[in-house]
Amino acid sequence: FMLTQPRSVSESPGKTVTISCTRSSGSIASNFVQWFQQRPGGAPTTVIYQDDQRPSGVPGRFSGSIDSSSNSASLTISGLQTEDEADYYCHSYDSSDWVFGGGTKVTVL
Amino acid sequence: QVQLQESGPGLVKPSETLSLTCTVSGDSITNYYCNWIRQSPGKGLEWIAYMYYIGNTNSNPSLKGRVSISIDTSKNQFSLKLTSVTAADTAIYYCATAARGRPVNWGLGTLVTVSP
Numbered sequence: 001f002m003l004t005q006p007r008s009v010s011e012s013p014g015k016t017v018t019i020s021c022t023r024s025s026g027s028i029a030s031n032f033v034q035w036f037q038q039r040p041g042g043a044p045t046t047v048i049y050q051d052d053q054r055p056s057g058v059p060g061r062f063s064g065s066i067d068s069s070s071n072s073a074s075l076t077i078s079g080l081q082t083e084d085e086a087d088y089y090c091h092s093y094d095s096s097d098w099v100f101g102g103g104t105k106v107t108v109l
Numbered sequence: 110q111v112q113l114q115e116s117g118p119g120l121v122k123p124s125e126t127l128s129l130t131c132t133v134s135g136d137s138i139t140n141y142y143c144n145w146i147r148q149s150p151g152k153g154l155e156w157i158a159y160m161y162y163i164g165n166t167n168s169n170p171s172l173k174g175r176v177s178i179s180i181d182t183s184k185n186q187f188s189l190k191l192t193s194v195t196a197a198d199t200a201i202y203y204c205a206t207a208a209r210g211r212p213v214n215w216g217l218g219t220l221v222t223v224s225p
Contacts, residue, residue, distance in 0.1 A: 034213060036154075043203060044154065046212040055212040089154055091213075097167055098144060098156035 001025045003090050003101035010107035015080050019104045021090030022072040031093040033073040035064055039086045048075060082108050111135040113204050113216035121223050127191040131204030131216055141206035143187040149200045194223045
């Protein structure tokens with residue numbers, strides 16, 4: 001299966017952005033979804049795991065969810081800050097193999 | 110806190126074998142699925158392969174049998190070999206560990222350039 005994300009989103013500081021991740025086949029609920037943040041020049045880090053869990057140290061502004069009706073997952077960043085400008089990748093499993101979305105560039109205007 | 114560090118040559122000649130090692134600290138490698146991921150310049154993330162310490166392993170079909178991954182539990186390390194490299198294999202290579210109920214841990218990445 002594939003995971004499809006929008007190429008880019010942009011919003012002003014303090015606003016809310018939501019990034020979608022649509023699974024092409026099979027149920028989005030059948031395998032956990034993770035979200036990784038990659039700031040310019042940096043390595044990826046996990047901001048959401050197991051659909052909606054936040055690792056310690058990740059601000060509460062980040063939240064994750066899945067929607068079976070649209071077969072998609074979403075990452076929502078509320079109270080957008082300049083430091084949130086980054087690429088975001090959704091990820092899931094195909095058995096034990098990894099599948100990544102193409103990435104979404106978040107620009108803070 | 111689990112930390113991962115990739116190591117290996119930054120330059121590999123075409124047709125030769127790329128070899129990288131990931132050293133894990135802060136927890137036993139036996140608690141995790143060990144993965145390699147790469148990112149070509151300006152591109153997205155591409156999963157390469159995984160291994161679990163008891164021997165379960167698989168790799169991305171797009172790499173067509175050029176990949177092998179191994180684990181050394183005594184050193185808490187896992188390794189990647191990619192044979193017959195070309196310029197298309199130039200990328201930042203990341204190691205990462207995953208376990209049920211835990212966030213994925215990532216290394217900082219290492220740039221490997223394939224060039225004569």
